[in-house]
Amino acid sequence: MPESGQHSCSDMSRERRFLVADLEAGRVELVGDEAHHLIHVLRLRQGDTVALFDGNGRAANATVARIAGESVELDVGGTLPANESPLQITLAVAVPKGDTMSLIVRKLTELGVTTIQPLVSDNSEVSAEAIAKRIERWKRIALEAAKQCGRSRLPSIEPPRAFEELAREGAWLLSPGASPLSATKPAKPLVLVGPEGGWSKAELELAAARKLIVFGLGPRTLRTETAAISASTVMQWLGGDLR
Numbered sequence: 001m002p003e004s005g006q007h008s009c010s011d012m013s014r015e016r017r018f019l020v021a022d023l024e025a026g027r028v029e030l031v032g033d034e035a036h037h038l039i040h041v042l043r044l045r046q047g048d049t050v051a052l053f054d055g056n057g058r059a060a061n062a063t064v065a066r067i068a069g070e071s072v073e074l075d076v077g078g079t080l081p082a083n084e085s086p087l088q089i090t091l092a093v094a095v096p097k098g099d100t101m102s103l104i105v106r107k108l109t110e111l112g113v114t115t116i117q118p119l120v121s122d123n124s125e126v127s128a129e130a131i132a133k134r135i136e137r138w139k140r141i142a143l144e145a146a147k148q149c150g151r152s153r154l155p156s157i158e159p160p161r162a163f164e165e166l167a168r169e170g171a172w173l174l175s176p177g178a179s180p181l182s183a184t185k186p187a188k189p190l191v192l193v194g195p196e197g198g199w200s201k202a203e204l205e206l207a208a209a210r211k212l213i214v215f216g217l218g219p220r221t222l223r224t225e226t227a228a229i230s231a232s233t234v235m236q237w238l239g240g241d242l243r
Contacts, residue, residue, distance in 0.1 A: 015051050015150055019052075019055055023052060025076065027073055029073050046065065046066065055146075083151055084152060090191070091117065091193065092119040093117070093228045094119045094194050095120075104116075105142050107225075108228065109142045110145055111232045111233060114153070118157075119194075172214075172235075178215050
C-alpha cells in the first residue's frame with residue numbers, strides 16, 4: 001500500500017471517513033460515536049460508500065451493508081492511499097495559555113506530524129498537571145482533523161515532558177534570531193518549540209552542551225502556534241513531502 005498519495009486536504013474534506021480497529025476483515029462494524037455520526041449526522045443508508053482507516057497507516061473504501069439500531073456493518077473494499085508524510089516528525093511544543101494548543105494539534109495533524117509532545121520549560125505558562133487533563137480532548141481534536149484531512153495514521157499525543165528530558169543530541173531547537181535551516185534532510189526529526197517567553201539561559205546552555213541543532217524562522221518573533229506550524233512545514237519541505 002502506498003505511503004503517500006496525491007490528494008490534498010481540500011479534496012479529502014469531502015470524503016466521509018471513519019475510524020475502525022481493523023481493516024483485515026471483509027466486513028467491519030461501527031459502533032459508538034462513529035456509528036452515530038454515520039447514521040444521525042450524515043444520514044447515510046445501505047449502499048452508500050465511505051472511507052475507513054485504522055489510525056495506523058492503512059485506509060480502504062467501504063460500502064454500508066447493514067444498519068441495525070446504533071450499529072453499522074460495512075463491507076471493506078480496495079485500499080486507498082495512506083496520505084502520510086515520509087518523515088516521522090515529533091514536534092515538542094511548550095503549551096500556551098488558553099485553548100491555543102487545540103489549534104496547534106489540529107494544524108499539526110493536517111501537516112502530517114507523527115507525534116505531538118507537550119513540553120514543559122522553565123518559562124512555561126501551563127503546568128504539567130493542567131496539560132495532562134487536556135490530553136484526551138486533544139486526541140479527539142486530532143481524530144477529527146485526521147478524518148477531515150484524509151490521513152490514515154493518527155498522531156500520537158504524549159503526556160507532558162520536561163525540556164531536560166527531551167533535549168538530546170540531534171534534536172532541533174527553534175530559537176528566535178538563530179540561523180535558518182540548511183538543506184539537511186532529517187528522517188525522524190525531534191523539533192522543540194518553546195514558550196512565548198523564550199527559552200531560559202539554562203535551557204540554551206543545556207542545548208549547547210548536548211549539541212542540539214539550533215535554528216530560526218526569520219527575524220520576526222513568532223507566537224507559539226505560528227512557530228509550531230511553520231517549523232513543521234519547513235521540516236516537511238526539507239523532507240520532500242511538500243514538493
